[in-house]
Amino acid sequence: MTGAVICGIGQTAYSYDAGRSENQLAMEAIRNACTDAGIDAREIDGIVSYPFAISAEEIFSTLRLHRLDFSCSVTMGGASAVASLQHAALAVTAGVARYVLVLRARTGSSGARVQSRPSPQPAQHFRRELEHPYGWNVPAQRYAMICRRYMIEHGLEREHLASVAVAASRNAQLNPAAQRYGRPVTLEKYLGGEVIADPYTRYDCCLETDGACAVIVAAAGDSRAGVRDPRILAVAEGRPQTPDDLTNRPDPLRIGLDAAAERVWERSGLGPEEMDAAMIYDCFTFELLHQLESAGLAPLGRSGELFAAGHFDLGGPLPVNPHGGLLAEGHLSGLNHVLEAVRQLRNECGDRQVEGARHIVVTGWGDLGDGSIAVLSGAGV
Amino acid sequence: MTGRPLPDVENPLFADVWAGAARGELVLPRCAACRTWAWPHRETCVGCGGEEFEPGVLPPRGRLYSWTQVARQTVRGIPAPYTVVLVDLDGAPGVRMLGTLVGDAAELRDGLPLHAVFTPVDGVHLIEWTAELTDTEERS
Numbered sequence: 042m043t044g045a046v047i048c049g050i051g052q053t054a055y056s057y058d059a060g061r062s063e064n065q066l067a068m069e070a071i072r073n074a075c076t077d078a079g080i081d082a083r084e085i086d087g088i089v090s091y092p093f094a095i096s097a098e099e100i101f102s103t104l105r106l107h108r109l110d111f112s113c114s115v116t117m118g119g120a121s122a123v124a125s126l127q128h129a130a131l132a133v134t135a136g137v138a139r140y141v142l143v144l145r146a147r148t149g150s151s152g153a154r155v156q157s158r159p160s161p162q163p164a165q166h167f168r169r170e171l172e173h174p175y176g177w178n179v180p181a182q183r184y185a186m187i188c189r190r191y192m193i194e195h196g197l198e199r200e201h202l203a204s205v206a207v208a209a210s211r212n213a214q215l216n217p218a219a220q221r222y223g224r225p226v227t228l229e230k231y232l233g234g235e236v237i238a239d240p241y242t243r244y245d246c247c248l249e250t251d252g253a254c255a256v257i258v259a260a261a262g263d264s265r266a267g268v269r270d271p272r273i274l275a276v277a278e279g280r281p282q283t284p285d286d287l288t289n290r291p292d293p294l295r296i297g298l299d300a301a302a303e304r305v306w307e308r309s310g311l312g313p314e315e316m317d318a319a320m321i322y323d324c325f326t327f328e329l330l331h332q333l334e335s336a337g338l339a340p341l342g343r344s345g346e347l348f349a350a351g352h353f354d355l356g357g358p359l360p361v362n363p364h365g366g367l368l369a370e371g372h373l374s375g376l377n378h379v380l381e382a383v384r385q386l387r388n389e390c391g392d393r394q395v396e397g398a399r400h401i402v403v404t405g406w407g408d409l410g411d412g413s414i415a416v417l418s419g420a421g422v
Numbered sequence: 423m424t425g426r427p428l429p430d431v432e433n434p435l436f437a438d439v440w441a442g443a444a445r446g447e448l449v450l451p452r453c454a455a456c457r458t459w460a461w462p463h464r465e466t467c468v469g470c471g472g473e474e475f476e477p478g479v480l481p482p483r484g485r486l487y488s489w490t491q492v493a494r495q496t497v498r499g500i501p502a503p504y505t506v507v508l509v510d511l512d513g514a515p516g517v518r519m520l521g522t523l524v525g526d527a528a529e530l531r532d533g534l535p536l537h538a539v540f541t542p543v544d545g546v547h548l549i550e551w552t553a554e555l556t557d558t559e560e561r562s
Binding site: 155156164166167169170171172173174175176177178179182185186187189190193235236237238239240286288289291293 | 426427428429430433435436461462487488489490491492493494496497500502504506508516517518519520521522532546548
């Protein structure tokens with residue numbers, strides 16, 4: 042077997058207040074991923090880090106790595122996690138590094154609120170001079186503007202958005218590691234959620250999380266765990282028109298994932314109809330629906346009614362986010378979606394296992410509409 | 423002082439815009455060579471690569487493209503609820519402005535005609551939008 046594989050995954054508990062620092066959470070997740078991969082943490086020789094988070098240098102120092110032959114940081118907001126698989130895969134297949142770490146660690150719940158965090162978004166002067174003075178400064182408000190436009194052009198019902206939030210929470214009841222485990226969001230609860238930025242209400246918004254998760258990528262031949270490892274079949278990233286400005290984008294419904302998806306299906310030699318499950322970046326309910334259409338997993342304008350009809354439920358034709366996603370498992374910037382894809386492909390998911398899952402598509406969404414997408418395939422497929 | 427974030431009226435990229443707003447005019451930069459509207463303003467013209475820009479006056483009117491009614495406060499000095507609107511400018515096809523809505527948010531719909539309103543806040547004139555025509559002169 043050639044190409045890159047995910048040879049180890051690890052995580053911490055996901056919680057609202059871990060009482061520990063980002064560094065401590067990160068180290069636990071990394072150690073768990075290395076144990077899973079059967080390597081010593083000091084063998085990590087490549088790191089893809091997340092902007093404004095723990096640095097490659099700090100990881101190097103804390104773990105006393107032997108060497109660091111490859112490092113980069115991907116600035117695509119929530120699309121970074123999946124896009125990072127591309128950098129990691131390129132590095133290991135080119136022989137530049139053997140074990141590349143992709144990490145997300147955060148105190149997103151107990152730490153600074155979203156509007157107070159340093160932002161790695163491009164063109165900060167547009168935000169500062171033209172947007173913040175009008176009270177438009179957080180993702181819920183920006184993406185609400187896209188959602189409203191979609192409603193105008195295609196129609197979208199409250200019950201469609203509700204079905205996404207309720208399904209995520211229902212799936213999380215099968216995932217003891219999920220933050221919403223034991224605390225389901227019923228339809229009644231959803232409908233009682235206060236407005237944040239219309240049309241988004243409280244339960245249209247994802248969780249905030251303290252925790253960390255980590256992935257180790259290696260060339261197939263370097264994996265110690267061997268036969269069980271899922272392959273990274275193809276990865277692509279894409280940007281919308283004017284990726285540094287949402288306000289004057291000719292068509293805000295065209296997103297980075299449109300182009301990325303086209304390329305990933307081309308490169309993987311597979312199509313949407315061959316996917317057994319989908320892990321979709323669900324920062325907000327509508328963003329999940331939007332990406333289903335963008336990736337070719339639902340027809341344009343119909344994702345909402347299909348979702349409400351159960352098409353994307355566990356046990357349905359294309360299960361989405363069996364772990365509960367960002368809405369109900371936790372917000373690890375979508376790297377937790379990659380972990381779930383790996384667990385599903387390794388057939389380790391118990392009650393929420395998608396039977397016989399062979400191919401899984403994972404998407405990322407971030408900043409002002411950047412997109413990323415990966416197709417992962419089970420060992421021996 | 424309200425303590426809310428305000429644009430830097432000295433920033434050369436947008437100085438003409440705020441100076442125009444203070445006079446009650448909707449002014450945006452445009453390329454001196456190819457006349458492409460530069461919004462939001464970048465240092466290089468996206469139409470021709472030109473580096474010279476001049477202020478252009480536009481009719482203070484547009485049509486509603488999208489909006490969100492913000493119910494939870496996220497910006498110091500801007501208490502919720504308020505409505506943020508995206509407006510297609512009548513005089514510059516393809517150019518949109520972001521602003522806040524003045525007046526009733528109940529009747530918002532795609533394409534709703536809006537007028538610019540120049541609202542003084544702590545020494546800057548912010549460009550807001552309203553569907554209430556009679557308000558325009560009073561506020562400007």
